[in-house]
Amino acid sequence: MNKKPITVTSPLLPPLEQFIPYLEQIWASKQLTNNGQFHQQLEVALAAYLGVEHLSLFANGTTALITALQALHVQGEVITTPYSFVATAHALLWNRLTPVFVDVDEDTFNLDPAAVEAAITEHTTAIMPVHCYGRPCDVDALQAVADRHGLKLIYDAAHAFGVKDDSGASILRHGDLSVLSLHATKVFNTFEGGAIISPDAATKQHIDHLRNFGFVDEVTVVTPGINGKMSEIHAAFGMLQLQHIDGALQRRQQVDQLYRHLLADVPGLTLKVREQGSNYSYFPVLVGEAFPLSRDELYQQLRDQQVHARRYFYPLITEMGPYREMPELRERPWPRAQKIASQVICLPIYPDLSDEDVARIVGIVRSSVQAPCVKKVS
Incomplete structure (x- = not known):
């Protein structure tokens, strides 16, 4: 179906x-x-x-x-x-x-x-x-x-x-x-x-x-x-x-908390702690070496099952069109930004996202741990 x-x-x-x-x-x-x-x-x-x-x-x-x-x-x-x-x-x-x-x-x-x-x-x-x-x-x-x-x-x-x-x-x-x-x-x-x-x-x-x-x-x-x-x-x-924003922010917080509860024990995933005063606008996850799939493989697996997560922000601005060719950028490394950009995936989060939708998304992520595949060599 x-x-x-x-x-x-x-x-x-x-x-x-x-x-x-x-x-x-x-x-x-x-x-x-x-x-x-x-x-x-x-x-x-x-x-x-x-x-x-x-x-x-x-x-x-x-x-x-x-x-x-x-x-x-x-x-x-x-x-x-x-x-x-x-x-x-x-x-x-x-x-x-x-x-x-x-x-x-x-x-x-x-x-x-x-x-x-x-x-x-x-x-x-x-x-x-x-x-x-x-x-x-x-x-x-x-x-x-x-x-x-x-x-x-x-x-x-x-x-x-x-x-x-x-x-x-x-x-x-x-x-x-x-x-x-x-x-x-x-x-x-x-x-x-x-x-x-x-x-x-x-x-x-x-x-x-x-x-x-x-x-x-x-x-x-x-x-x-x-x-x-x-x-x-x-x-x-x-x-x-x-008139509706307070309810929307409250629901975003609930979605954030549900993700954290359901993903807390998944090896290889890093969930950054939320500060007080957050607006829960994104749900970024870092996919590390201990996770069975690479970030891009997880991204594709989600897309294959109609979950359109995004790799915010990949590639870095410095790797895009008008910036990639700027001579003054060639000698400046950004190792931390590059590492984050290679690992990050933002899972869906918005007020209309149901608990069932969250469970479906988490199920796809967890299925990778339960039935791991061999990582591709990039």
Whole structure:
């Protein structure tokens, strides 16, 4: 019997009938974009939910990341991670910046502050870490490095919706700017969307000008901005999503805990401990030598049975198209990032994933231990 496919994630979608009244209001107002009522409401409501003061909505997270770099007038070299989605580095190239990739911490998968400091040159102007899988970076150590060398610190916080730091406050408060993704694959989505969190009102105002072609009023342009505005339909959907997000996060936690219970005794699999304040956005597993299959063999076995796990993040950014050929990258090893990328597999996790689905996924994984096959030589 063919079983239904299980994807690595599935978007949070409230009941359609609950969205209709929002659409009716948009149709009645005829304002589809340009800082409409839902855009304004969502900025305020989202900032309050996340525990931040100054939040600017964007059409997507990549445009927000590009704009954040523009807002801080970053030039020259920017130190960042090779272990991320490629948009992290693309935002640098779009700003004609030079990415300098350094290795990650083997426990958190985030930028290693010591490696960051060792890579600083006279051309370095900024650090752009990623809160990988929503796990907080070592924000204190990175801030100390930035302060010592007079560098800007911009966080790619695409995965970090609702994540808390050690004090219990929002992780988004750290650095000069933090950038969220509200893409359909994220914990909280507005179909497509993003946001920049600013430390003060003046910075937010500048970012808001950049987001809207640089306009201050009908006849005044103060900066060469971009069209990065979020539409009213996306913002309205975000307002509806806020009514459901707490339940979604709670269910994600339950799925995470169920995986951990069912996989705890499987030899060769490493499950990283979750910190308090997590958003359970991903469920990464490292497939080690003691597991009967290689990571790629397990990946294929899952796919053969309609479970579409993903190898986030494989290959490394440094092994992709425009980066692989950069002369300055040829001599920089990233052994920890390379090892993680060769072992990691992210199992499906989302609010609609049932306990039965989790049991089915775990059953496929455990079957490899019960009936092992010979590993292929790569």
